[in-house]
Amino acid sequence: MRSLLALLLISVAMILSACGGTPAPSAAPAPSGATPAPASAPTTPLIMAWYPNESGSDLKDARDALAEVISETLNRPVEHQTTTDYIIAIEAMVNNNAHLAFFGAEGYIQANERNAAVVPLVIPSGSDGTAETAVYYSWLAVMRGQEENYQENGVYGIDNIQGKRFSFVSNNSTSGFRVPSSNIVRYFGAMEQWQGLTADDLIEGGSNSFFADVQFGGSHQGTLVNLITDRVDVASFCDTCVANYVELVAGSENAVGAVYRVIENADEPFDKYPGAEFVLIESVPVLNAPFVANGAMLSAEEIQALQEVLTSDAVAENPRIFATKEAMDAGFRPLLRKTGEDRFVVVPDSFFDPIRAMR
Incomplete structure (x- = not known):
């Protein structure tokens, strides 16, 4: 830790x-x-x-x-x-x-x-x-079955999130916006095509934007729902806010490549999605x-x-x-x-x- x-x-x-x-x-x-x-x-x-x-x-x-x-x-x-x-x-x-x-x-x-x-x-x-x-984790997740699109030679990376439909939590969120947006800006800002990229550039989607579409879930739970219901391809949310609704089914807790599943009899808003599975493509510790x-x-x-x-x-x-x-x-x-x-x-x-x- x-x-x-x-x-x-x-x-x-x-x-x-x-x-x-x-x-x-x-x-x-x-x-x-x-x-x-x-x-x-x-x-x-x-x-x-x-x-x-x-x-x-x-x-x-x-x-x-x-x-x-x-x-x-x-x-x-x-x-x-x-x-x-x-x-x-x-x-x-x-x-x-x-x-x-x-x-x-x-x-x-x-x-x-x-x-x-x-x-x-x-x-x-x-x-x-x-x-x-004293840390928790900011995740980037994709639905199970899509994880190979974010691997190169079996290694996970975030190169292919550009141009995808993406969900943050709120621009007031630490693990659902501030940390992931900062990491995205730092990583892609080092590339000639995206020099000068800022967090503000990640808020709106479109053909000339970094993301094809951007959604805000309003809560970490809402952001995961955006992912499960195919409103977005990639979502950023934290481990602690969804811990009551999901279980680890493969890999290690909070590790890249870990697979989580919505539990049976989950409370709202996940009562409609038992068994839905997602995969972590990035996991970052947060204060x-x-x-x-x-x-x-x-x-x-x-x-x-x-x-x-x-x-x-x-x-x-x-x-x-x-x-x-x-x-x-x-x-x-x-x-x-x-x-x-x-x-x-x-x-x-x-x-x-x-x-x-x-x-």
């Missing part, structure tokens, strides 16, 4: 040679000038915004498990703001309409640029309990997504209290927050999974600089 994270940082360095490595995690201070919580704070609802990926009814119990901890810690009720578009959740934090949110690094960076009071609260660690291994706090709506003391409880052993061992195999076998649909020593850890804003360097 450490070698995969190193690959991510090396990739970033190729984009901006000035980019450094991931800093050691340390406490993220509340933003300077943060507004203290009003006197009514203990009884007013705390709003937590969620991206479309985590807004489905199948994840209600997982959202509620986190809300219970937050509510008990701050002695405030928690209301979930589920959304149908990334920008709705981001705008809620930017405009001080939400106290907390679960964003990818790109969404956090966008919110922080427009509202400096938005700060990282915690991130889920890697399986060894540290920030150094884990942060839970973020709004220092204009929460006091520094409240933010510190949340960090202390979320990084506690009790939360790390809560099977409804870091779901165990037993909990999942019993039907629990997880937001986060217990794969080892997984827990929440605190990181500084600079932890996300490798993603900033891709922009």
Whole structure:
């Protein structure tokens, strides 16, 4: 896992040679000038915004498990703001309409640029309990049976994605846009034909464009549906957002060439596509997504209290927050999974600089 994270940082360095490595995690201070919580704070609802990926009814119990901890810690009720578009959740934090949110690094960076009071609260660690291994994966996938079109002498590559129908998640997504678009621009931009290629050039398709057609799934689940239903030839989405709906049937987890299948009795939107199979033609590690706090709506003391409880052993061992195999076998649909020593850890804003360097 450490070698995969190193690959991510090396990739970033190729984009901006000035980019450094991931800093050691340390406490993220509340933003300077943060507004203290009003006197009514203990009884007013705390709003937590969620991206479309985590807004489905199948994840209600997982959202509620986190809300219970937050509510008990701050002695405030928690209301979930589920959304149908990334920008709705981001705008809620930017405009001080939400106290907390679960964003990818790109969404956090966008919110922080427009509202400096938005700060990282915690991130889920890697399986060894540290920030150094805290990664998930951005995939490029094609339907099974089409994978030979993206191989040369048996080796997978992305040369042949040009001119195809392609689906991103949202241009606010880290693993569903920022990382894959950056990799595509770097790879093809080195070719004479595509010198000067930018991420903006990948957003619209057409005869004179890089892609023949471009779709945005709106969520990672929606992007995989675009692929399964033949709206696109290639799709970019992440492993964690579809993990509840698919199973590995060939190859190694998160490895190029791995084959995944939609499970029987999958929740919506995959209940219509049991057995559909796809193949990974690229898999890139991405820095884990942060839970973020709004220092204009929460006091520094409240933010510190949340960090202390979320990084506690009790939360790390809560099977409804870091779901165990037993909990999942019993039907629990997880937001986060217990794969080892997984827990929440605190990181500084600079932890996300490798993603900033891709922009």
